[in-house]
Amino acid sequence: MNKTVLFLFSVTGLLVVNNLFLYWWFFEFDLNLFLSNTIGVALFLEAFLLMLLLAYYFKHHPIGKYKWYWLIILSLLGSLLFALPFYYWLNTKDKK
DSSP: OOHHHHHHHHHHIIIIIHHHHHHIIIIIOOHHHHHHOHHHHHHHHHHHHHHHHHHHHHHHSOOSSSOTHHHHHHHHHSOHHHHHHHHHHHHHTTOO
């Protein structure tokens, strides 16, 4: 996969998606309002479970020297849009 495409998706996930989430978390978060938003809860749960599913896949089918748990760490630090391309890039950067 083109390294530039991976970089662009990763930067978008870190700078756009993650910043929107952090702004919402620190300035607009209301647990009752969040729990009453069925679509929001479903999307949040889906992203979290997809992160776990992808980590499980990479645990059993590693793509490089960086272990599967780095995908979880990167996802929690940023977003899945940041973590997945960055994790793939980390594991394939030395391969030709």
